[in-house]
Amino acid sequence: MLNQLSEPGLLYEGADWDYDKIKRVYDAIETVARGEMGLDIYPNQIEVITSEQMLDAYSSIGMPLMYKHWSFGKHFARDEMLYRKGLRGLAYEIVINSSPCISYVMEENSMTMQTLVIAHAAFGHNHFFKNNNLFRQWTDAKGILDYLEFAKNYISRCEDRYGQSAVERVLDAAHALMSHGVHRYPRKTAPDLREEEQRERERQAYQEKMYNDLWRTVPTKPGRPEASTAVAERKALLGLPEENILYFLEKKAPRLKPWQRELLRIVRHISQYFYPQKQTKLMNEGCATYTHYYIMNRLHQKGQINEGAMLEFLHSHTAVVFQPEFDDPRYSGINPYALGFAMMQDIARIASDPTLEDREWFPDWAGNGDPMGTLRDAWANFRDESFVLQFLSPALMRKLRLFQVRNDATEPELVVENIHNERGYRSLRKALARSYDIARLEPDIQIVDVDLAGDRKLLLQHRVTNRILLDESDARAVLRHIANLWGYEVALIEVDATSEAVLKEHTVAGSSVLLG
Amino acid sequence: MxxxxxxxxxxxxxxxxxxxxxxxxxxxxxxxxxxxxxxxxxxxxxxxxxxxxxxxxVREPSFHHGSSGGLREHVVPGNKEYVEGDRIPRPQGGGQGRGNEASDSGEGExxxxxxxxxxxxxxxxxxDLELPDLVKQKVKRSESYSIHRAGYSPTGSPSNLNLVRTMRNSLSRRIALKRPKPAEIEELEQRIRELEGGHGDVVELQELREQLERYLRRSRLIPYLDPIDVRYNRFERVPRPVAQAVMFCLMDVSGSMTEHMKDLAKRFFMLLFLFLKRRYRHVDIVFIRHTHEAKEVDEETFFYSTETGGTIVSTALEEMQKVVRDRYPPDEWNIYAAQASDGDNMSNDNSHAASLLEDVILPMCQYFAYIEVAQDHEGSLGGALGAAFGRETDLWRTYKHVANKPGQAMAMRRVKNRREIFPVFRELFARENAPG
Structure with missing residues (x-):
């Protein structure tokens, strides 16, 4: 029965999987993915694991190797309990942005699920990792596994040398600052000598061209007071203001030992590695879901999978892209799979078969007859926020019946601001896009000053938008961690971004827990 | 792929x-x-x-926005009836648009x-539970030895050969005895070949040949590896002192014990059994149950079989005495005993039991724990009053009299409810000056 399929052309029958079948399916998927969709992927590595191992992978933030820390044990304990009690299923796969791209598939999956998972992870996510601008700019897919290996060994050596609890204290503090340990913008690279010279020449030429003696006669502002230049100088020296708190502490904290700095650096690198994933959740899942949907349908059309398999696939696919409405008890925010998939399908529709409205909204590409090309371009060049802002169509807003609610704590009731109609489309879309903007989701906290001449107090500032303050008890706990790393007093002031009024102030005295 | x-x-x-x-x-x-x-x-x-x-x-704090206050905008799907400007009453417990967010940072934490x-x-x-006064530490028979490294020895089995040490000896002996190195011999041969080919100095050639001869003879006589170089890792068997201890579990299974009481007693012994099994690998456990006569039984019978009869406590103590005499000489063993009973006893047996306990059992015991199980009257006034006035059983009074004498390693506790089993157990076996 192994190789005798009842219909010629079928890749497999039944639920059981084996390596031959996976190989055949992979080749068939590759034909569709490369040939018809034009996907460009890292080499693939598919690893079969048990549910136990899947739980392991869950708890160490999805990475195959990770240093040891109690928080991973905590996550494992919770995930295990939820799973064992049947409160939560496990993901069918985990995929790692590395080259080769590693996808974990579970042994419990049926053959159809394996096919779905390969199409979803090994092609959809893989293409996205390799081509999206953010990933290209920020992550090093080839180096990540080696780096983690280094990190793991380094940290375990530190534990041997300085004791587990000493290492743990640094890691705890670093983990608390993880979300504020990323560079959001590419750093300026120091120009080399030739470039510098070239620039200097151009500047000179420009100034000569623009020279006008008249400027000499215009009175200049009186010179700034001495003190403030000292402040400016000090800030420049320390590279302030700095929003990457981990980076600042790693480089500038006066009392840390070299190995402690290295630990901060490791956590910072890992946080930076995940930064693009946070910003592209919607697109990444949308891309992968669209890819598996397209591929499974094509396989079915070509007679390579049978009706039963197709039904099984549709069953799990619809479960994944299910979007409960806001008044449904199951509602817990917008499902990135659902919205992502709906947008991808909508883009494909507009590119091949647009309505008049679509042509008006998307004059550049509506009806260009190249749905895959348009999608690939979107996948490469956008992140969630800009993607929604550019590609969400009125037709889809109507379909999802989106509406916008304003929740102002000072008012007794919620107000419906916009709904899915002509007047509301644009601001609705803008508001939805903002909700994917990581800069708005995470509080804007910067290190603004250090009192170098006095008691070395570190001053942080939270720029408050829309009067939303920090969670107080957590903020104090994090400040304590910062104080441990910095070694002296730390203060955080929450300042309204528009009026510059100070709303709240937290101060934590310095300590030398880490430094003893 | x-x-x-x-x-x-x-x-x-x-x-x-x-x-x-x-x-x-x-x-x-x-x-x-x-x-x-x-x-x-x-x-x-x-x-x-x-x-x-x-x-x-185990909190993992991070900087994040608080879950209430301020101005928030939500885009949600599934509009059915709202138009712009509609006002919706604020749902209890956070805005409906951010139900998820609220629970993430709210009660979930x-x-x-x-x-x-x-x-x-x-x-x-x-x-931090332990058997008290585990002092009479005895070296158990030969079976508990541990192996320690103990330097090197010139004899031993080949599997213990220490190669590094052997080669080091060999090298120093070769240097000391000036055994020519292979490289030196080779160089000499090379020179000889050159001289032979190039019609060199005959005298020099002759000298070199003699020197080569000497070298070869010397390296034949002085072996590269001599038996006296060989070293083996040496291991020593060190006897490890093992505290020999035996625990006697004495349980009353007579007719006066109700199911509830038996359940309590069994719970207590089950716990004791688990504790000993887990913490002391070398502790023997002897199970004795008694009605009007006592018998040593195995674990299975002790916990699971049923029997009824009258109650004579001293039989259990006598049985214990007999077992000790036969198998556990007190000067070699740490002896512990735990007894559970409902406190009923034939009234003419009390004095006998007391004297047995005081004169025979306690002197040979390290620690004697007595658990009295009682009917659970919790909630009823009579029970509360009864407990308040200390309605003591005969056996309790008898034992208390013995226990109150100074220097007796004996503890007594009363248990009425299964909830009390764990705390009482912990009290009885808490490590002294243990934290918490």
Whole structure:
């Protein structure tokens, strides 16, 4: 029965999987993915694991190797309990942005699920990792596994040398600052000598061209007071203001030992590695879901999978892209799979078969007859926020019946601001896009000053938008961690971004827990 | 494409993380375990336990927005009836648009629930319990030896050959005896070949040949590796002192014991049994049950079979005395005993039991624990009054008289409810000056 399929052309029958079948399916998927969709992927590595191992992978933030820390044990304990009690299923796969791209598939999956998972992870996510601008700019897919290996060994050596609890204290503090340990913008690279010279020449030429003696006669502002230049100088020296708190502490904290700095650096690198994933959740899942949907349908059309398999696939696919409405008890925010998939399908529709409205909204590409090309371009060049802002169509807003609610704590009731109609489309879309903007989701906290001449107090500032303050008890706990790393007093002031009024102030005295 | 089967990779990759987590949350977990153990049934002790600890020590804080206040905008799907400008009453417990957000940072953070495995549970529960006064430390018969490294020896089995040490000896001997190196011989031969080919100095050639001859003879006579170089790793068997201890479990199974009382007594001994099995690998356990006559039985019979009859406590003590005389000479063994009874006894046996206990049993025992199980009258006024006035049983009074004498290593506790079993057990076996 192994190789005798009842219909010629079928890749497999039944639920059981084996390596031959996976190989055949992979080749068939590759034909569709490369040939018809034009996907460009890292080499693939598919690893079969048990549910136990899947739980392991869950708890160490999805990475195959990770240093040891109690928080991973905590996550494992919770995930295990939820799973064992049947409160939560496990993901069918985990995929790692590395080259080769590693996808974990579970042994419990049926053959159809394996096919779905390969199409979803090994092609959809893989293409996205390799081509999206953010990933290209920020992550090093080839180096990540080696780096983690280094990190793991380094940290375990530190534990041997300085004791587990000493290492743990640094890691705890670093983990608390993880979300504020990323560079959001590419750093300026120091120009080399030739470039510098070239620039200097151009500047000179420009100034000569623009020279006008008249400027000499215009009175200049009186010179700034001495003190403030000292402040400016000090800030420049320390590279302030700095929003990457981990980076600042790693480089500038006066009392840390070299190995402690290295630990901060490791956590910072890992946080930076995940930064693009946070910003592209919607697109990444949308891309992968669209890819598996397209591929499974094509396989079915070509007679390579049978009706039963197709039904099984549709069953799990619809479960994944299910979007409960806001008044449904199951509602817990917008499902990135659902919205992502709906947008991808909508883009494909507009590119091949647009309505008049679509042509008006998307004059550049509506009806260009190249749905895959348009999608690939979107996948490469956008992140969630800009993607929604550019590609969400009125037709889809109507379909999802989106509406916008304003929740102002000072008012007794919620107000419906916009709904899915002509007047509301644009601001609705803008508001939805903002909700994917990581800069708005995470509080804007910067290190603004250090009192170098006095008691070395570190001053942080939270720029408050829309009067939303920090969670107080957590903020104090994090400040304590910062104080441990910095070694002296730390203060955080929450300042309204528009009026510059100070709303709240937290101060934590310095300590030398880490430094003893 | 590569497919790799990772299913056979070592399991339990996060075990180390889990242990770290348990250690981190130790204090809270110990407390949670104590709390939960009073509710558990004895059969449950074989299972894991779901416990819930406050997030305090295991909180992972981060800078994030508070969950209330301020101005927030939400875009939500599924509009049915609203048009712009509609006002919606604020739902209780946070805005409906951000139900998820609210629960993430709200009540979800208060407690952290997870499952402790059976071993973890027992380890924590039985931690800092011990048998008191384990002093008469005796060296157990020859079986408990441990092996220690003890330097090197010139004899031994080939598997213990220490190559580094051997080669070091060989090298120093070769240097000391000036055994020519292979490189030197080769160089000499090379020179000889050159001279022979190039019609060189005959005298020099002759000298070189003689020198080569000497070298060769010397390297034949002085072996590269001599038996006197060889060294073996030496191991010594060190006898390890093992505290020999035996625990006597004496249980009254007479007709006066109700099912409830038997259940309590069995729970107590089950716990004792688990504790000894886990913590003391070399402790013998002797089970004696009695009605009007006493018998030594095995574990299975002790816990699971039923019997009825009258009550004569002294028979159990006599049986214990007999077993001690036969198998456990008191000068070699640490002897412990735990007795559970409902306190009923033939009235003419009390004085006999007391004198047996005082004159025979206690002198040979390290520690004697007496548990009196009683009917659970909890809630009823009579029971409360009865307890308040200390309605003592005959046996309790008898034993108390013995126990109150100075220097007696004897403890007495009364248990009425299964909830009290765990705390009483902990009291009886708490390590002295143990924390908590």
């Amino acid at each position: 590569n497919i790799i089967d990772r299913r056979l990779n070592p399991q339990g990759k996060s075990l180390a993380n889990r242990q770290r987590f348990l250690r981190r949350a130790k204090e809270q977990i110990v407390k949670a375990v104590r709390d939960s153990s009073s509710r558990r049934s004895i059969q449950d002790i074989e299972n894991g336990e779901k416990i819930s600890i406050p997030t305090g020590g 208060d407690d952290f629930r997870f499952v402790l495995s059976r071993d973890e549970f027992l380890d924590i529960f039985l931690e």
